[in-house]
Amino acid sequence: MHGFTEVLPSTTSLLADLSLLTTPFMINALIAGTLIAMAAGTIGYFVLLRDQAFATHAIAHIGFPGATLAALLFINPIWGLLVACVGGGLAIGAFGHRKGDREVVTGTILAFASGLGILFASIGSRQSGMVTNILFGNILAVSQDQLVIFGVITVIVLIAMVITGRQLMFCSIDPEVAAAKGIPVRALSTIFLICMSLVIAISVTVVGVLLIFALLVTPAATAIKITARPAAVVAIATSISVVSVWAGLIVSTYQPWPPSFIIVTIACTIWAVTPLYTRYRDKRTTPAALPTPAPSPDLV
Amino acid sequence: MTAASSENNVSGLSADIALSMKNVAVERGGRTIWSGADFDVPTGSFTAIIGPNGAGKSTTAGLVLGQIPPSNGTITVLGAPPARGNERIGLVPQNHTLDQAGSIVCRDVVGLGLIGTKWGASIRTRSIAADVDKVLAEVDATRFAYKRFGEVSGGQQQRVTIAQALIINPDMLVLDEPLAGLDLQGQVEIVELVHRINRERGVTVLFVTHDLNPLLAHIDSLIYILDGRPFFGKPDDVVNAGLLTRLYSTPVQVLRTDEGCIFTRTE
């Protein structure tokens, strides 16, 4: 049986390994992870408000054939991912308006896309390593070019969310009244789907198609349990994503585990233990807190 | 002469008519839902819109809100043709369940009625917060203002959505089946709340319902849709067994008591 100390690296080797964090590829990965975590934390809140968690899963799957086809054509897979994800997002938006339809439409597109992805991957069988990267993510493989793309997308998405955020929130929770007040519900929905698809495409590079949920939806779902305040939800979700990505990268410097595994494990663990915390907090505060006014939420 | 009354004179209406229909008909999907609407609803009145399911009550609300165009005739709402995004009309839609609002607090649901129509990041102003608090107090929702919308009862949720509709200080309040899903006590409370708002604010209320009973003691007038045609009347003229029996296609008895009258369906 292995002793505990044998599994953990000694302090000196840990410090030595941490110097790996300053290597160029690691710095790229840290910047990329932080950018993506910021975009994912913001988008994730609206994904939940709009009940589109399943769509994120599907759009990531639609990115899979996009990336493998791009690789077949000797194009950087990130472009294939971006085009396929945005196309898939718009398709889901166009065909899945009625609630009853949405899951069936989304699931059908998802299955078809996965089939195409396997086809393209089998034609370009030399690139099996790339297929693993697309399915499970490899943040350590982020290039300087991709970093620029990530930065531009993050900035665009954050600006779009700041500008449209309040109307989008109104449309998401109260579509009928929003439409009656003349808010362009359809246009906002399209803008959101494009932003969401862009964020999914870049998040795939970190955790891959199959684990996207853990970076995009799980942190926001955790945050929403902790607080009802919209801006605080976004801040907490972003923090969870950033912590997960950074921890994944740091651990990967001294363990042979892929960062995706650590990132997903941390995000999911925080999600799983949060109800224990909120239950404890609510039990402690509820009786006393009721008569005193709560602090003003940041919305109004 | 005030600006408001001269504006009303341009459209040929006096300020004491909130909604006017002149020979209006409406079609949906190529089918005439109703026709021959010819009436004026007085400003400040509490008017019920009644009729059996599928008679076109929600369609009537859609016409007033400018969401559905009339296929014939002229509609004037608050002195102007109906238009989407009318800032003078507050709306509580049918099945206003706000499925996705569960995670935010009631107070923010109300606040969205005011700031949810604006672009840009949240600007915190004292007056918006004060307005929200005032309207929450008006509908008696202060107690649960900081609870999540998904955690309060159906009646409390309805108070919150009414507050959301009132936050823009509308001249007209349109409620589509706001009593659906509430128990009897809850229905009475909402009707009394809307009645109080109507009296205190002088706001014209259009209250869509398929069950007139909880409203009878409070309304000034009603629009009833009978055999594909909306009529306007006073409760005393309308609430008689013969008419109600035709309206609901089931035998109806009217009982008059000291507190007003109620009717029952004998099925």
Ligand SMILES: Nc1ncnc2c1ncn2[C@@H]1O[C@H](COP(=O)(O)OP(=O)(O)O)[C@@H](O)[C@H]1O
């Ligand atoms: N979007 C639509 N397109 C076509 N017909 C519709 C539409 N919505 C409602 N209808 C029809 O219009 C009629 C009136 O509907 P509605 O105004 O919702 O009735 P109510 O609110 O009185 O129950 C119904 O017969 C319904 O089938």
Ligand SMILES: [Mg+2]
């Ligand atoms: Mg209806």
